[in-house]
Amino acid sequence: MTGFKNLLRNPSKFRLYYLVVLFFCNVSFIQIPAYVCLVFLFFWGVYLVYYKINHQHCFDTFRFSFWLLAFMAVNFITMLINLSEGLVYNIVILFHMSICFFIFYGIHTEKDLNPKAELYKVCKFIIYATSILGVMGFAFMIAGVKFEWYWIKFIIFENRFTGVYINPNILGFISVVSIVCCHIISKQDFLTQAKRGRISRIWLAMCLSIAMFSLLLCDSNASMMLFICYVVFILVFYTFSMSARLKKRQAFLRILALVLATMYIVGAALMVRSISQRTVANLINPKAANSQAAISIQEITGEEAITFSHKNTHIDNGRLKLIKESFNLFKMSPVFGISNGNIIEYSQKYLNGTLSLSYHNSDIHNGYMTILVSTGIIGFCLFAIFGVRFGKHIVVNLFKRQNAGSQDILPCLFAFCCGYLVYSLFEKALLYDISFMVMWFWYMIGMTSVYLNKYEPLLSSLYTTKKYRLPRHMI
Numbered sequence: 001m002t003g004f005k006n007l008l009r010n011p012s013k014f015r016l017y018y019l020v021v022l023f024f025c026n027v028s029f030i031q032i033p034a035y036v037c038l039v040f041l042f043f044w045g046v047y048l049v050y051y052k053i054n055h056q057h058c059f060d061t062f063r064f065s066f067w068l069l070a071f072m073a074v075n076f077i078t079m080l081i082n083l084s085e086g087l088v089y090n091i092v093i094l095f096h097m098s099i100c101f102f103i104f105y106g107i108h109t110e111k112d113l114n115p116k117a118e119l120y121k122v123c124k125f126i127i128y129a130t131s132i133l134g135v136m137g138f139a140f141m142i143a144g145v146k147f148e149w150y151w152i153k154f155i156i157f158e159n160r161f162t163g164v165y166i167n168p169n170i171l172g173f174i175s176v177v178s179i180v181c182c183h184i185i186s187k188q189d190f191l192t193q194a195k196r197g198r199i200s201r202i203w204l205a206m207c208l209s210i211a212m213f214s215l216l217l218c219d220s221n222a223s224m225m226l227f228i229c230y231v232v233f234i235l236v237f238y239t240f241s242m243s244a245r246l247k248k249r250q251a252f253l254r255i256l257a258l259v260l261a262t263m264y265i266v267g268a269a270l271m272v273r274s275i276s277q278r279t280v281a282n283l284i285n286p287k288a289a290n291s292q293a294a295i296s297i298q299e300i301t302g303e304e305a306i307t308f309s310h311k312n313t314h315i316d317n318g319r320l321k322l323i324k325e326s327f328n329l330f331k332m333s334p335v336f337g338i339s340n341g342n343i344i345e346y347s348q349k350y351l352n353g354t355l356s357l358s359y360h361n362s363d364i365h366n367g368y369m370t371i372l373v374s375t376g377i378i379g380f381c382l383f384a385i386f387g388v389r390f391g392k393h394i395v396v397n398l399f400k401r402q403n404a405g406s407q408d409i410l411p412c413l414f415a416f417c418c419g420y421l422v423y424s425l426f427e428k429a430l431l432y433d434i435s436f437m438v439m440w441f442w443y444m445i446g447m448t449s450v451y452l453n454k455y456e457p458l459l460s461s462l463y464t465t466k467k468y469r470l471p472r473h474m475i
Contacts, residue, residue, distance in 0.1 A: 011048050011103050012118050022436040026170045028152045045099040052102055058109040063452055066474040067386035068101045074379040078339045086341025093340055096434050100442045107446035108453050115450045116194035123181035127207045130178040134210030137163025161217035161308055172223025175211040180416050182208050189407035216276040217308045222426040229419030232262050237411040238404045277308035319365055325351055326364045329373045337376035340432045367430025397455040413448040
């Protein structure tokens with residue numbers, strides 16, 4: 001019984017199991033049993049939040065928590081103001097936010113934890129799982145296996161490679177995550193601090209190869225942008241780390257070189273993706289080497305030829321229409337918002353119903369607009385203040401205390417978090433979604449926050465107002 005109680009109060013084990021189950025929620029056929037497991041884990045997470053607050057007193061070391069607590073309070077007030085059929089969903093989302101903030105971002109409040117050892121286990125799982133599932137996906141594609149059942153479009157989804165996952169955009173995101181995990185686990189300082197050995201280079205090479213090909217064939221523009229941003233922010237670190245004494249001319253030349261390198265990376269990535277899609281399409285179906293030939297084959301045989309490119313040729317892919325409607329929703333309650341659970345209902349009731357329930361699930365495919373519509377200006381500002389405060393401290397410590405030859409993982413964490421903030425402009429991936437995407441982001445934020453304890457010891461000073469005292473680190 002004692003062993004079970006210790007497990008129940010172990011947030012590290014919870015994060016590992018939660019991420020693993022959320023990962024399998026994106027895999028065809030395994031998705032349904034994974035969601036069943038997720039329900040039990042969700043209640044476990046809620047209990048852990050309660051335990052950390054009441055028994056472990058996490059606020060003693062919880063950095064910038066004032067803004068997160070105020071943000072949650074605004075969500076609660078907005079929920080009460082806009083009582084509707086979405087009440088249950090809003091309550092679930094409030095608990096979900098508490099798990100994001102207290103369990104995942106709050107990793108730095110756990111005194112007896114070796115976070116590097118925990119991250120090693122998670123990265124190792126991602127590398128092995130994506131490699132095995134990736135091999136299966138490519139094997140099925142080469143064998144010409146296809147299967148469709150309700151939301152499951154096995155191997156090919158709307159002319160895009162999806163492998164054994166439920167959606168090509170999910171495949172793209174997981175591919176980028178596996179690339180980042182390979183990068184993290186190749187850092188010697190990380191392995192030393194985690195007290196673990198290296199993963200076989202064969203596994204790493206296989207994982208990187210599968211992830212890159214999957215990213216190219218799934219044709220996910222947002223995931224490709226996430227990958228490009230990750231590479232660019234790594235270059236930013238290497239360009240400006242430990243360079244406080246740069247002269248203006250040197251700084252200008254480095255910025256110019258960085259801009260040119262970014263343009264080259266973007267162009268090269270798009271060109272390689274186009275060439276890869278055409279090459280693989282030609283290998284699978286030699287008669288469908290171009291889009292016109294693919295159309296001819298479909299007219300003759302009735303079967304759609306695979307070209308691995310978007311069916312929707314509009315560059316915005318419908319997102320401009322969503323943003324336009326989201327502004328109309330925002331104008332309904334600009335101060336406190338309409339509450340996240342009411343987005344679909346209000347869209348269908350008061351507007352033209354562009355936000356289809358079956359596709360968007362209370363999200364606008366833009367993390368920032370979703371927060372703005374859900375919580376209004378007040379909630380958005382509170383969340384933004386937290387992000388700016390956290391980001392400022394991380395950036396200062398990153399560029400002052402790390403050099404280009406560092407084998408630490410802070411640059412990797414920083415680059416992914418920055419890339420994800422850009423990624424959130426195009427996907428439902430910032431907060432209001434119980435998904436692997438969202439939880440991985442907060443996990444990376446939590447691992448990044450660990451460095452604040454390393455570089456900025458807690459201060460004992462307090463902000464005092466009459467009899468109320470607020471620890472300085474919470475602000």
